[in-house]
Amino acid sequence: xxxxxxxxxxxxxxxxxxxxxxxxxxxxxxxxxxxxxxxxxxxxxxxxxxxxxxxxxxxxxxxxxxxxxxxxxxxxxxxxxxxxxxxxxxxxxxxxxxxxxxxxxxxxxxxxxxxxxxxxxxxxxxxxxxxxxxxxxxxxxxxxxxxxxxxxxxxxxxxxxxxxxxxxxxxxxxxxxxxxxxxxxxxxxxxxxxxxxxxxxxxxxxxxxxxxxxxxxxxxxxxxxxxxxxxxxxxxxxxxxxxxxxxxxxxxxxxxxxxxxxxxxxxxxxxxxxxxxxxxxxxxxxxxxxxxxxxxxxxxxxxxxxxxxxxxxxxxxxxxxxxxxxxxxxxxxxxxxxxxxxxxxxxxxxxxxxxxxxxxxxxxxxxxxxxxxx
Amino acid sequence: xxxxxxxxxxxxxxxxxxxxxxxxxxxxxxxxxxxxxxxxxxxxxxxxxxxxxxxxxxxxxxxxxxxxxxxxxxxxxxxxxxxxxxxxxxxxxxxxxxxxxxxxxxxxxxxxxxxxxxxxxxxxxxxxxxxxxxxxxxxxxxxxxxxxxxxxxxxxxxxxxxxxxxxxxxxxxxxxxxxxxxxxxxxxxxxxxxxxxxxxxxxxxxxxxxxxxxxxxxxxxxxxxxxxxxxxxxxxxxxxxxxxxxxxxxxxxxxxxxxxxxxxxxxxxxxxxxxxxxxxxxxxxxxxxxxxxxxxxxxxxxxxxxxxxxxxxxxxxxxxxxxxxxxxxxxxxxxxxxxxxxxxxxxxxxxxxxxxxxxxxxxxxxxxxxxxxxxxxxxxxxxxxxxxxxxxxxxxx
Numbered sequence: 001x002x003x004x005x006x007x008x009x010x011x012x013x014x015x016x017x018x019x020x021x022x023x024x025x026x027x028x029x030x031x032x033x034x035x036x037x038x039x040x041x042x043x044x045x046x047x048x049x050x051x052x053x054x055x056x057x058x059x060x061x062x063x064x065x066x067x068x069x070x071x072x073x074x075x076x077x078x079x080x081x082x083x084x085x086x087x088x089x090x091x092x093x094x095x096x097x098x099x100x101x102x103x104x105x106x107x108x109x110x111x112x113x114x115x116x117x118x119x120x121x122x123x124x125x126x127x128x129x130x131x132x133x134x135x136x137x138x139x140x141x142x143x144x145x146x147x148x149x150x151x152x153x154x155x156x157x158x159x160x161x162x163x164x165x166x167x168x169x170x171x172x173x174x175x176x177x178x179x180x181x182x183x184x185x186x187x188x189x190x191x192x193x194x195x196x197x198x199x200x201x202x203x204x205x206x207x208x209x210x211x212x213x214x215x216x217x218x219x220x221x222x223x224x225x226x227x228x229x230x231x232x233x234x235x236x237x238x239x240x241x242x243x244x245x246x247x248x249x250x251x252x253x254x255x256x257x258x259x260x261x262x263x264x265x266x267x268x269x270x271x272x273x274x275x276x277x278x279x280x281x282x283x284x285x286x287x288x289x290x291x292x293x294x295x296x297x298x299x300x301x302x303x304x305x306x307x308x309x310x311x312x313x314x315x316x317x318x319x320x321x322x323x324x325x326x327x328x329x330x331x332x333x334x335x336x337x338x339x340x341x342x343x344x345x346x347x348x349x350x351x352x353x354x355x356x357x358x359x360x361x362x363x364x365x366x367x368x369x370x371x372x373x374x
Numbered sequence: 375x376x377x378x379x380x381x382x383x384x385x386x387x388x389x390x391x392x393x394x395x396x397x398x399x400x401x402x403x404x405x406x407x408x409x410x411x412x413x414x415x416x417x418x419x420x421x422x423x424x425x426x427x428x429x430x431x432x433x434x435x436x437x438x439x440x441x442x443x444x445x446x447x448x449x450x451x452x453x454x455x456x457x458x459x460x461x462x463x464x465x466x467x468x469x470x471x472x473x474x475x476x477x478x479x480x481x482x483x484x485x486x487x488x489x490x491x492x493x494x495x496x497x498x499x500x501x502x503x504x505x506x507x508x509x510x511x512x513x514x515x516x517x518x519x520x521x522x523x524x525x526x527x528x529x530x531x532x533x534x535x536x537x538x539x540x541x542x543x544x545x546x547x548x549x550x551x552x553x554x555x556x557x558x559x560x561x562x563x564x565x566x567x568x569x570x571x572x573x574x575x576x577x578x579x580x581x582x583x584x585x586x587x588x589x590x591x592x593x594x595x596x597x598x599x600x601x602x603x604x605x606x607x608x609x610x611x612x613x614x615x616x617x618x619x620x621x622x623x624x625x626x627x628x629x630x631x632x633x634x635x636x637x638x639x640x641x642x643x644x645x646x647x648x649x650x651x652x653x654x655x656x657x658x659x660x661x662x663x664x665x666x667x668x669x670x671x672x673x674x675x676x677x678x679x680x681x682x683x684x685x686x687x688x689x690x691x692x693x694x695x696x697x698x699x700x701x702x703x704x705x706x707x708x709x710x711x712x713x714x715x716x717x718x719x720x721x722x723x724x725x726x727x728x729x730x731x732x733x734x735x736x737x738x739x740x741x742x743x744x745x746x747x748x749x750x751x752x753x754x755x756x757x758x759x760x761x762x763x764x765x766x767x768x769x770x771x
Binding site: 001004249273274276287291295299308364366 | 377378379380383446629632633634636637653656657659660661663664665666667668669671672674675677678679681682689690693696697758760761762764765767768769771
C-alpha cells in the first residue's frame with residue numbers, strides 16, 4: 001500500500017505547477033477573466049505541447065495513454081491555480097466520452113485534433129426544468145429522413161454547458177427510441193447563449209432546432225458510457241477540489257499569521273485557531289476520499305465504482321463548503337473582494353459542488369444503493 | 375475500501391476474519407453484537423485464546439509474543455476483531471503497560487510481568503489522571519518518596535477504568551517536586567493489594583460502574599517496581615500515548631455500530647415503512663457512512679506514510695482521534711434515534727415479564743452507550759487538545 005505519487009506523477013505535477021506559477025499569478029488571472037475569450041489560447045497550445053490535452057487518450061490517437069492518477073495530478077494543479085482554459089470540458093468530458101463511446105473512425109477524427117489543441121469540445125447534458133438526472137431529458141434525436149440513414153436530427157435545449165461558448169463540436173445527450181444516445185453536433189448547427197459561469201469559467205445554454213448530428217459510437221443506448229464518464233469526471237473534480245481547498249486553507253493560515261489586530265497577529269486567538277484546525281481536518285478527510293475515488297476508477301465493478309465516486313464527492317463537497325465559507329470568514333472583509341484571490345477559490349468550490357450532482361442528491365443516491373457499510 | 379488493499383493484505387484480513395469468527399466463543403461475540411456488558415471472565419477467556427494463538431499482543435517485540443507484522447496488518451487485525459464483536463485485548467495490558475515494560479523495563483521486570491500481562495493473568499489499570507491533572511497531565515501531584523529500598527506513595531488518581539477488576543496499577547508519580555513539571559515524574563507499578571490502596575467507585579451518567587477513584591495512603595512499594603529511570607517517567611508516558619496512533623480512530627467500532635443500527639432500522643417501522651427507507655433518516659446515516667469511509671481512508675494514509683517514512687510525525691494522525699471520537703459518538707446517537715420510545719426505559723437486562731413483547735435489539739444499551747460515549751471526545755487528549763495540536767502544526771507557532 002503506497003499512496004505516494006510515482007516519480008512520473010511527481011514530474012508531471014512539477015512541470016504543470018511551474019508553468020502555472022509563472023502564468024497564473026492573481027493579476028494575470030484577473031486579466032484573463034475579463035478578456036473576451038475568458039482564457040488563453042496561447043496557454044492552451046502550451047498544454048498541448050506538454051501532452052496534457054491528450055493525457056488519457058490512447059497512444060494510437062496521439063494521447064499520452066495515462067490514467068486516473070495522472071489526470072488527478074493535473075486537475076489538482078489546475079485547482080491550485082484556478083485554471084480557466086476549457087480543459088475539463090474538452091479533455092476530461094469530451095475526450096473521455098469520445099474515447100469511451102466513439103467508433104475507431106470517430107476517435108481518429110477527433111482525439112488527435114483535441115490532443116493537438118485544434119479542436120474544442122463540450123458535453124451538453126443538463127436541461128431546464130430538471131436538476132441532476134442524466135436520463136430525465138426532453139431533447140430528442142430522430143434519424144434523418146434523407147441521406148443514407150446515418151444522420152440524425154436533434155431538437156431540444158441544454159443549459160449550463162461548460163465550454164459551449166468556444167466549443168467546435170458539442171456532444172449532446174438525447175432521447176431516441178433505443179434509449180439515451182450521444183450525438184456529435186457541429187457548433188455551427190446550434191444557437192448558443194454564452195455566459196460566464198459563477199466561477200468565471202465560460203459556458204452557455206444551447207438551443208438545438210432540428211440540428212444535424214452524428215451518433216457517437218454505434219448504439220443509441222449510451223447511458224452506461226455517460227455514467228462511466230461522469231465517474232471519471234467526478235473523480236477529476238474531487239482532485240481539482242483538493243487543489244482549491246488546499247490553497248484556501250494555506251491562504252487563510254498565512255493571513256491569520258500576518259493580520260495584526262489588538263496589537264497581535266490574530267492567529268493567537270483560540271477561537272480562530274480552532275476554526276483553522278477544523279478546516280485542516282475537513283481538507284484531510286476530503287483528500288482521503290479524493291484518493292479513494294481515483295483508486296476506484298480501476299474497479300471493474302461499475303456499480304461499486306459509481307458508489308465510491310459518489311461517496312467521495314459527498315465528502316469533498318462537504319469539506320470544500322466548510323473550508324470555503326470559513327476561509328472567507330477568517331479573512332474578514334478582504335475575503336469578500338474580487339481583488340483578493342481567496343474568494344475566487346470559494347466560487348470555484350461552490351460551482352464544483354453543483355456540478356453533476358449536489359450533496360443532497362448524492363446522499364440520496366448512495367443511501368438508495370444501500371450505503372457503504374454493513 | 376478493499377480497492378486500497380493489496381492481494382496479500384486482503385488474504386490476511388480473510389485469515390483474521392475467519393479466526394475471530396471460529397475460535398472465539400459465539401456467546402461472547404453475541405454479547406458484543408447485542409451491546410451487552412462483557413464480563414471480566416469473558417475478557418480473560420478471549421485474551422487467553424488470542425494469546426495462545428499469538429494474536430493478543432502482535433505489536434510487542436517478537437521475543438515477548440509479538441508478530442512481525444506491518445502497521446497495516448495490525449490495523450486489519452484490530453478492525454476485523456471489532457467487526458467480529460470480539461472483546462479486544464485489554465488496552466491497559468496490551469497497548470499500554472506491556473510495551474512500556476518491554477521498552478523501558480529491566481530484564482527482571484520483563485520476565486516477571488510480560489508473560490502474565492499478555493495472558494491477562496494480571497489485569498492492569500492506569501493511574502495517570504488526577505482530580506487536578508486532566509488535559510494538563512504533567513501537573514500531577516501524587517508523591518512517591520524514596521525510602522531505602524522502597525517508595526512511599528501518597529495521593530489520588532481518578533477516572534481509573536475498571537480498577538475494581540484490576541490486580542495491578544501502573545502510575546505516574548512525582549518523585550522530584552523541585553524539578554520542572556515534566557522532569558520530576560516517574561513510572562511505577564503497584565499491586566492493588568498493597569496496604570493503603572483504596573478504590574472508590576464513581577457512578578457515571580449511563581448508570582454504570584466503569585471508573586474509580588484510587589487513593590494512596592502511605593503505600594509502600596519495592597523500589598524495583600520503578601520502570602525506566604527515576605524522574606524520566608514523562609518520556610515513558612509520551613511513548614505510551616503515542617503508540618498505535620491509528621487505533622484511536624476506532625473505525626472498526628464505528629462500522630460495527632453502523633451495521634448494527636442498520637439492522638435495527640430495517641426492522642423498525644416509520645410511517646408504515648422500514649425506517650431504513652425513510653429519506654431523512656437515510657440521509658443522516660449515509661453521511662455518517664461517507665465520513666467513516668473517509669476516516670478509514672485517512673487511517674490507511676497514515677499507515678502507508680508510517681511504513682514509508684517511519685518516525686516522522688504525521689499531522690493527519692491528530693485528525694484520527696478528533697474525527698474518530700466524533701463519528702463513534704454519532705453512530706451511538708443514531709441507534710438511539712432508531713429505537714425511539716423503546717430506548718427510554720432504564721433496564722439492567724433484555725428480559726421482559728410474561729406476556730410482554732420482546733425488546734428490540736438495543737433497547738437496553740442504546741441510550742446508556744450514548745451517555746457513556748461522550749467520554750470518547752474527552753479521554754486520550756480531548757477534542758480541544760487535538761484542535762490545539764493541529765492548530766500548532768499548521769500555524770507553526
